[in-house]
Amino acid sequence: MIEQEKQIADKNKAIRGYIIRSLVKGHHNRLLCRQLVNxxxxxxxxxxxxxxxxxxxxxxxxxxxxxxxxxxxYTAYMNDAMIKLTSKGVDLVEGTTNDPGVDI
Structure with a gap:
């Protein structure tokens, strides 16, 4: 993998991790899409x-x-959807499971 592709992959992992960590801080592990984007x-x-x-x-x-x-x-932002962390997402945050595509 060339350096630029690795940087893009690392950025994507970091953003996915940020989303998961943000949902943990939301009320009952939830946030509106626009709150998250903001x-x-x-x-x-x-x-x-x-x-x-x-x-x-x-x-x-x-x-x-x-x-x-x-x-x-793809319609979550337009509809200001409520996004909820699932039990698998909680396991990811707590380290019970690991995903190389998400940088927690």
Missing amino acids: LMMRDAIIISPDISGYLDYLHEKKYIEYTDEKITS
Whole structure:
């Protein structure tokens, strides 16, 4: 893997980890998508509100879920979806499980 690809992969892992850690701090491990985006933009983690790719990864791995079944990772921001950390996501935070694609 060339250096630029490794930097992109490391950034993606860090952003996914930031999302998981932010959800832990939310009420009952939940945050509205726009709250999450605002936190990330405030902390200069992202410059665009499009976090769909990061959410898609976490949702496919079953670390997060949406409280409305009609929501997808790509409509979460538009619908200001509630994002909830699942029990698998909690296990990831607590170190019970490990994912090389998420930098906790």
